[in-house]
Amino acid sequence: MANNTNKKTIPPKKPKFNPYWIYAGLFLFFIGLNFFGSDALSGENKTSPAQFFQYLKDGDIEKVDIVNRREAKVYLTKEAEEKEVHKKSIPTALFGDSNNIPNYTFEFGDLQNFENQLKEIKANNSISTSVEYKTETNPWGELLFSLLPCILLIGFWIFIMRRMSSGGGGGAGGQIFNIGKSKAKLFDEKTDVKTSFKDVAGLEGAKEEVQEIVDFLKNPEKYTSLGGKIPKGALLVGPPGTGKTLLAKAVAGEAQVPFFSLSGSDFVEMFVGVGASRVRDLFKQAKEKSPSIIFIDEIDAIGRARGKNAMSGSNDERENTLNQLLTEMDGFGTNTNVIVLAATNRADILDKALMRAGRFDRQIFVDLPDVRERKEIFEVHLRPLKKAEGLDLDFLSKQTPGFSGADIANVCNEAALIAARNNKKAVDKQDFLDAVDRIIGGLEKKNKIVTPEEKRAIAFHEAGHATVSWMLEHAAPLVKVTIVPRGRSLGAAWYLPEERLIVRPEQMLDEMCAALGGRAAEKVIFDKISTGALSDLEKVTKQARAMVTVYGLSDKVGNLTYYDSSGQNEYGFSKPYSEQTAELIDKEISDIIEKQYARAIQLLEENKDKLTELAEVLLEKEVIFKDNLEKIFGERNFKKEVHLTDQKSDEEE
Secondary structure (H helix, E strand, O other): OOOHHHOOOOOOOOOOOOOHHHHHHHHHHHHHHHHHHHHHHEOOEEOOHHHHHHHHHOOOEEEEEEEOOOEEEEEEOHHHHHOHHHHHHOOOEOOOOHHHOOOEEEEOOOHHHHHHHHHHHHHHHOOOOEEEEEOOOOHHHHHHHHHHHHHHHHHHHHHHHHHHHHOHHHOOOOOHHHOOOOOOEEEOOOOOOOOOHHHOOOOHHHHHHHHHHHHHHHOOHHHHOOOOOOOOEEEEEOOOOOOHHHHHHHHHHHHOOOEEEEEHHHHOOOOOOHHHHHHHHHHHHHHHOOOEEEEEEOOHHHHEOOOOOOOOOOOHHHHHHHHHHHHHHHOOOOOOOEEEEEEEOOHHHEOHHHHOOOOOOEEEEOOOOOHHHHHHHHHHHOOOOOEOOOOOHHHHHHHOOOOOHHHHHHHHHHHHHHHHHOOOOOEOHHHHHHHHHHHHHOOEOOOOOOOHHHHHHHHHHHHHHHHHHHHOOOOOOEEEEEOOOEOOEOOEEEEOOEOOOOOOHHHHHHHHHHHOHHHHHHHHHHOOOOHHHHHHHHHHHHHHHHHHHOOOOOOOOOOOOOOOOOOOOOOOOOOOOOHHHHHHHHHHHHHHHHHHHHHHHHHHHHOHHHHHHHHHHHHHHOEEEHHHHHHHHOOOOOOOOOOEOOOEEEEOO
16 A cells, blocks of 8 residues: 555553542452451461370360351460471461461361360370350451342443443444433544545546545645635445445545545434434544545435325434434535545435535435456456456456446455365366356356256256257347356356447347247247246346336337336326226237237247257257357358447346
8 A cells, every 4th residue: 555654553552540440459358358257367277186185185176166056166285386297387477467367277076076076185194274255256258248239239320321321332322321322433534544546446436526526635725725625425326346445445544534424224223313313423523533435325215305204294303314414514604624435326315405506416326346347356356366367357347247346356256266176276267257157147056956957947948048049130149058056046148248238129128039039948848838937027028117117118108207216206106108008018029029929939939950959969969059059050141240348147037
C-alpha cells in the first residue's frame, strides 16, 4: 500500500488499573480469615496425640489449653525449646506477641478419653503440667457472614449498572443506558483504513466520480473559494457483489479521513425513538471529527418510501428514523466537511425526499463488469495465488460473463481449492474452468443412482438443446454438454451468448426455441415428455411474459408496458390492466411458447438421425464439447464475430 510508509508505529496499549481488584482482594482476605482463622498468620506446628503424650512423659510441656472441647494447644517449657527435637516448634508471629502462640496444636477424638490418659501420665510421672479449658470464637468470620448478603447484593447491583452503562458485549449503544448512541464503527485514518483505489479493479466510471469526493475532502477550499458547495452525499447503486462497499472504503483510504461505517439495520430497535437518537449521535460524532465520511450500507432498511404499507399503518419508528436522517443531511453547514455515502441494490424503493438534491446529490451506478473490467478484477484476485505460467486472463474474463466482482473472487478461491485437492503446485486454466462449472452448475454427483432408461432420456434431452441451438442463427454457441448430475440438475448445457445491448424479437425467440429443444427431443424420440424440463419451462415463460408485458414486443397486445420502474406498485393488490387484457396476455404468452415448441420439434424431426448420433456419443463420453458437434453437423453456417457477455446454463431439474 502506498500509505503504509506514512503510518506511525503504535505502541502496545498498557492494561488499565481497575479499582475493583482492590475490592476483590479484600473480599478474598476476609474469606481466608474466616476459613483459616488466625492460624494462617502464625507459626503453629501440628503434632499428633501420640507425640504429645511422649513429650508429656519427657516433662517438656508446661501448659495445655483445650479449646472448644476438640483442639489442644501445647506450650513447651523454656528448657524444652532448647532441645534439638523442638527447634522447629518455636513460634513466630507476623503480628502481635509470639509468647501467646502455642508450640504445637492437634485435634483429639473423645475429650473424656483424652483427659483420662492425661491424668494417668501426670500421676505416674509426677508432672505438674497445667490444663486449662477455653472457648474461642472467630469475630471476623461472624462479621463476614453477617455482612455477606449485603455485600453480594451491592456487588451484583454495581455489576449490572456497569454493564448497562458500558454497553456490555454489544458495543456502543448495546444496552439500556447507551441505547441511543450510534453503533457506527469508526475506521481511523492512521490505523484502520488500508484500502485504496488500487484494490478496486474495474468500475472506472464509478471510481472517477468518487475520486471527486476524495478531492472535495482533501481540498475543500478549492471549491468553496469559487462559491461552490461540497456535495452532501452520494448514493452507490448496483447489483449485489459489484463492489459498492469496497468502493466506499477506498474513498476513506484515499481521503485519509475518519470513516464511520454502519448498516441501515443498526438504526432499527424495538424501542421507540432509538433510531432517531442514533442518527443524531452519528452525525454529532462525524461533525466533531470533520472532515469525515459516513457510510450507510443497505440504506433501504430505513430509507424505504413512507406511507406505502397501508394495512399496518406503516412503521412509525422506521419513518421517524428516516425523518431524522433527512433533517440531519439537510442541516449541514457548508463547512462541516461531512459527506454521506450510502449503498443499496434497491434504489427504486427509496423515498423521493431522500433522493433529492441537497441530500444525495449524486447517484453512482456500479454495474456488472464488462470483459475488460473482469480482466482487471482477475488480476487483483490472482495476486495471492500461485498461478501457472502463461495463464490467459483474456480467456478467463470471456468465460465468466455476467459475473460480479464477488463472483470472480469466488471463482479464484474455488480454483485454488480444486488445484490443492488435486495436489497441484500451481493453479492452471483447467482449475478455473472446473471452478466456473462448480459455481454455475454445482458439485458433480457421479455416485447418484440413475437408471439406464433415465440416463438415455437425459442424454436425448441435452442433445436436443445442443442440436436446436446449433441450427438457429441467434441461439448462443455451445460450450459443452454433460449428463453427469450436478447440484440439483441431472444434466446441463453451457453456452456463451453474443454481447447485446439491445435484444430483438427474433433473438429472443431463437433462445426460447433452443431452451425448449430438450422437451422437444423427448417428444420426438420417445413420444413422451417428463418433468426434466422444469428449469427450461421457467426460463421460457419468464422470457415470453417479458416480451408481452414489459418490452411491448407482441403485435396483439401492442406497444404497451406494465413495468413499473419506481416500484410503487410492488405491494399493490390490483393489476394495471383489465381482465380482458389479462386473458389476452395469457393467450399471447401461451401462443409464443407453443410456436417455438412446434418449431423445435420440426427442426429435430428433420435432423433426427444426427440427434440420435449425438445422444449416443453423449451416453458414451458423458461430456461433449463444440468439436463433437462439428464432426456430426459440420460447421455452423452463421459466420460472425461473437463477443462474450453472458454465460447461461440450461439445467434439468
